[in-house]
Amino acid sequence: MELVLFIGIPGSGKSTLYAQRFLNTHVRINRDMLKTETRERILFDACLRAKQPFVLDNTNVTRDKRAAYIAQAKQAKFKVIGYFLDCPVEEALKRNEQRTGKARVPNVAIYTMAKKLEAPEISEGFDELFRVKNDFTIEKISS
Numbered sequence: 001m002e003l004v005l006f007i008g009i010p011g012s013g014k015s016t017l018y019a020q021r022f023l024n025t026h027v028r029i030n031r032d033m034l035k036t037e038t039r040e041r042i043l044f045d046a047c048l049r050a051k052q053p054f055v056l057d058n059t060n061v062t063r064d065k066r067a068a069y070i071a072q073a074k075q076a077k078f079k080v081i082g083y084f085l086d087c088p089v090e091e092a093l094k095r096n097e098q099r100t101g102k103a104r105v106p107n108v109a110i111y112t113m114a115k116k117l118e119a120p121e122i123s124e125g126f127d128e129l130f131r132v133k134n135d136f137t138i139e140k141i142s143s
């Protein structure tokens with residue numbers, strides 16, 4: 001059982017990564033889709049109870065935010081795998097510009113998240129941690 005935790009500002013490529021790597025194996029928990037924290041919480045708990053691999057496809061930019069999820073997952077004996085989508089603000093803005101309709105977020109959301117971003121560290125409790133680079137190649141950070 002594993003929780004895959006994404007970390008990345010809007011436009012960094014999280015949902016695309018989910019579609020490319022986890023679509024057929026992991027349930028996706030995503031705020032844009034679920035809209036409310038209550039739904040998110042219910043599904044998060046359900047995945048742990050069901051021992052269902054899942055991806056938390058949210059920005060998770062602060063260490064605090066991640067800590068709560070990591071603690072809960074570990075208690076349920078899940079492995080926690082982190083993917084840090086390490087995307088520069090300028091690049092995220094450019095990608096966001098190319099999106100249409102509801103998929104496009106206000107630029108201020110990107111700036112705000114980038115300002116809050118605390119790069120994840122293995123010591124937070126990740127069993128494995130990966131970095132997705134600007135060119136979408138993936139490298140293992142450690143462990």
Ligand SMILES: Nc1ncnc2c1ncn2[C@@H]1O[C@H](COP(=O)(O)OP(=O)(O)O)[C@@H](O)[C@H]1O
Pocket residue numbers: 008009010011012013014015016017095096098099136
């Ligand atoms: N692996 C990729 N290859 C090419 N373009 C990508 C890739 N991942 C993301 N993108 C581009 O970046 C945009 C934002 O990606 P998305 O996955 O929606 O980001 P997020 O979910 O983090 O907001 C996409 O619309 C796409 O144009």
Ligand SMILES: [Mg+2]
Pocket residue numbers: 014015016032
């Ligand atoms: Mg997304």
